Amino acid sequence: MDAKYSGRFAPSPTGPLHLGSLITAVASYLDARASGGSWRLRIDDIDPPRHDQTSFESIPSCLQAHGLTWDGDVIRQSLRRSTHDQYLKELEHQGLTFTCVCTRTSLGSLGQCEADCSSRRHRTGSIRFKVPDNLPNTLDDLILGSRVTPRLPANFVIRRRDGLIAYQLATAVDDLDELYTHVIRGADLLESGYRQMAIQSALGRQSPRYGHIPILYDQQGNKLSKQTGAAPVDIQTPDQNLKFALRFLNQSTALSDTSSVRDILEHAIDHWNPKAIAPPGV
Numbered sequence: 001m002d003a004k005y006s007g008r009f010a011p012s013p014t015g016p017l018h019l020g021s022l023i024t025a026v027a028s029y030l031d032a033r034a035s036g037g038s039w040r041l042r043i044d045d046i047d048p049p050r051h052d053q054t055s056f057e058s059i060p061s062c063l064q065a066h067g068l069t070w071d072g073d074v075i076r077q078s079l080r081r082s083t084h085d086q087y088l089k090e091l092e093h094q095g096l097t098f099t100c101v102c103t104r105t106s107l108g109s110l111g112q113c114e115a116d117c118s119s120r121r122h123r124t125g126s127i128r129f130k131v132p133d134n135l136p137n138t139l140d141d142l143i144l145g146s147r148v149t150p151r152l153p154a155n156f157v158i159r160r161r162d163g164l165i166a167y168q169l170a171t172a173v174d175d176l177d178e179l180y181t182h183v184i185r186g187a188d189l190l191e192s193g194y195r196q197m198a199i200q201s202a203l204g205r206q207s208p209r210y211g212h213i214p215i216l217y218d219q220q221g222n223k224l225s226k227q228t229g230a231a232p233v234d235i236q237t238p239d240q241n242l243k244f245a246l247r248f249l250n251q252s253t254a255l256s257d258t259s260s261v262r263d264i265l266e267h268a269i270d271h272w273n274p275k276a277i278a279p280p281g282v
């Protein structure tokens with residue numbers, strides 16, 4: 001029998017949630033609750049220069065306004081540095097890392113480094129993960145179905161030149177260490193899945209099941225994000241926002257206009273159908 005379902009929503013604190021990120025939260029929440037599982041909130045705050053301090057409060061309160069209550073305390077990824085370092089050491093001991101002194105210019109457009117850029121003289125630089133040759137190029141996605149990546153990742157940075165742990169390592173490690181069985185997130189992270197599975201496999205551990213949901217684009221065809229000026233979710237209209245998210249996810253919203261947030265979520269949990277989210281071929 002499978003381990004009990006354990007899922008999470010892990011936004012970066014780069015600003016208030018916009019509709020795209022709310023949709024991800026709704027999908028991961030419903031998938032967890034419909035499976036009788038737990039759902040955690042982890043703030044992925046490992047990149048301080050990009051942080052917007054107000055989002056440490058606005059993200060949890062936005063989720064609460066939408067009835068998306070999480071289990072346990074909010075996890076802050078930045079407080080887990082010692083765990084990240086411990087796993088980084090484990091990868092180093094296995095000879096799966098190297099120091100890279102390449103600059104953006106010297107790397108060129110593909111950003112590839114083949115481990116011959118540095119010598120023992122170099123003590124500073126980023127640390128890259130040596131991607132094994134036999135990395136599987138398929139990912140059995142819970143929502144998108146079986147996916148084959150056109151290009152496996154090149155050796156990628158796991159500790160940045162400025163000493164910060166890179167997103168790929170922190171997320172791969174935390175998802176293992178916090179024992180999630182399922183990770184539901186936006187399809188813009190699909191390619192990251194191959195990197196994170198590579199790290200998890202190198203650590204000798206089984207990856208969570210991944211499910212990537214389609215991205216919400218604005219009228220100009222840009223993914224909603226703070227950078228493209230996406231508006232914050234209006235927490236005065238949580239019922240309408242939830243219905244919008246459910247329609248986007250092709251879920252049943254057969255409820256009256258006056259339904260409460262709680263009614264909408266209960267109906268959505270009862271009728272949750274992840275197979276309806278993305279038709280084959282998306």
Ligand SMILES: [Zn+2]
Pocket residue numbers: 099100101102113114115116117118
């Ligand atoms: Zn290099």
